[in-house]
Amino acid sequence: MNEPATPTDPQQLRAEIEQxxxxxxxxxxQLAAKADVKTRAKQALGDATDKTKQRLADIRGRTAEAADTAKDKPATAQQKLADSDLPAPLRRPLPLAVIAAATVAAIITVIVVARRRRS
Structure with a gap:
């Protein structure tokens, strides 16, 4: 009982066996590759490293753009202060920064003292 799909020619049989x-x-x-955990882990690590490098490059690019934008802001802020109607001592950025820093320091000191007294 030969199946109709089975070739009877020996050459065809050999070719089918080789295939x-x-x-x-x-x-x-393919099964051996799936079972090779070490190689698969190295491949996953390589993929993760590539993704991380790509993200880092993107972040560096965005940071460079932000730095370029930030370079222009102090000059713009200084020009706005110079053009404003504020009194002359407040138009200079250094005293304004010192006043802001002193205010923040005072607020932090008040908070720390208040918390220590509660304890």
Whole structure:
């Protein structure tokens, strides 16, 4: 009882056997690759490293753009202060910064003292 799909020619049989062997060899290689945890872990690490490097490059680019934008802001702020109607001592950025820093320091001191008294 020969199946109709089975070739009767010996050459065809050999060719079919070779094809099946090749397919089986490919399947075994695929299974072996799946079972090789060490190689798969290295591959995953490499992929993660590549993604991280790409993200870092993107962040560096955005940081450079932000730095370029930030370079212009002090000059713009200084020009706005010079053009404003504020009294002359307040138009200079240094005294304004000192006043702001002193105010922040005073607020922090009050908060720290208040918390220590509660304890």
């Amino acid at each position: 099946k062997r090749a397919d089986l060899g490919d399947t075994v290689q």
